[in-house]
Amino acid sequence: MTDAVSGTSTRKSSTRTAGKQASGQEPRSRSTGGSKRRSRPGPRQRLLESATRLFTTEGIRVIGIDRILRDADVAKASLYSLFGSKDNLVVACIEELDKDWRRRWEEMCADRPKPEDRILAFFDMAIADEPKENFRGSHFQNAASEYPRPDTDSEHRIRQAALEHRRWCRDTMADLLTEKFGYASRTLADQLIVFLDGGIAGSKMSRTVSPLETARELAKQLLYTAPMMYTI
Template identity: 90%
Template sequence: MANFASTTQGGDAIAADDASSSRKHAARTSAKPSSRSSSGAGSTRRRNRPGPRQRLLESATRLFTTEGIRVIGIDRILRDADVAKASLYSLFGSKDNLVVAYIEELDQDWRRRWEEMCADRPKPEDRILAFFDMAIADEPKENFRGSHFQNAASEYPRPETDSEHRIRQAALAHRSWCRDTMADLLTEKFGYASRTLADQLIVFLDGGIAGSKMSRTVSPLETSRELAKQLLYTAPMMYTI
């Protein structure tokens, strides 16, 4: 009987040890992520990751707007975007073409944000003043770097190649759109076209942005907005065209 009890107790101890080992193994198994799960998460991240073109443009925008265009080399952009050189040349052909695409992307974003700001501004004079209001809002957020379009054009004062000419043209296209939009709004307000008045307004905007960049305050832009407002509300109905 004593031997039977001893054997029984020993068997119970072994069973308890086995149960304990099973629980520990189960705990380790549940705590450790499966390779399949990790692989799935990685695949999801890769699927949600922007494509090479978008990554290149995002990196170019971040680097060009904060440090300048000419000082940033191709290798720096490729590292930041995590894109192979072959992809850059396949998508854009050259750094200069990437610069053109970067400026055009900035221009489209600027127009979109201007349209959004004007959504609740039915009067043409208020939509003109939105150009100044956008600059006043942007400059502090951009660390008073000035107009990215002016900055890009100033880096190519004497373009020597076709691609450098296209860079300047892309920057000037934004300014031309601003001026032409102002001219159309002036026609809507006064009933006649006045390129001269539009030229004065764009010079106010150019000067306000440049002044804010120099002084690192929005005061010059606020002054230029006030000058634009006075012009808009005091221009004679038969302004010389």
């Protein structure tokens, strides 16, 4: 009697399973796996994310192609078809870091209408970033320092990509200074960018934000005393 009931239960279970398979339903684990595969970033994005993480935490020159490919789970052929070379990938990573930095600066400045507050946002961003980045310093300074005397066109492009970020910071500061004071302020922008460079380098060495806070205070003093130094 018990065997008969058990057999009936087994047949019903089998019938339900067969019905699910016939209707196209799959076990939950398979569905979840498929969803993860569908939401997975494409090869280009995975390469950029892996390379950026490795370059910024360990350095550019010490990271080989094979390490990036393993981390990104991408075939070598895909890397060369998408970027052409490791150096091109480095340039792309630096450009993406620059775009992200500019975007975050714009977001920080959304509620800062005064030009002087927008200038100080450069320092505020660095103060916020350094502890989160384990005091590694500026990714752009670090990249440029790995190629102090570039020998190839690719190395020149890597260095130029890093310097482009610094040029944008300086030019943006200059425009904001002109907006504040009503006259061209390239020299003041040069001083401010030196404050920022020095603050970042000092924080990297001391592993504290104190040098950046000092740099911010120097920038603030300059912003409020500069009109006394010039005849408008």
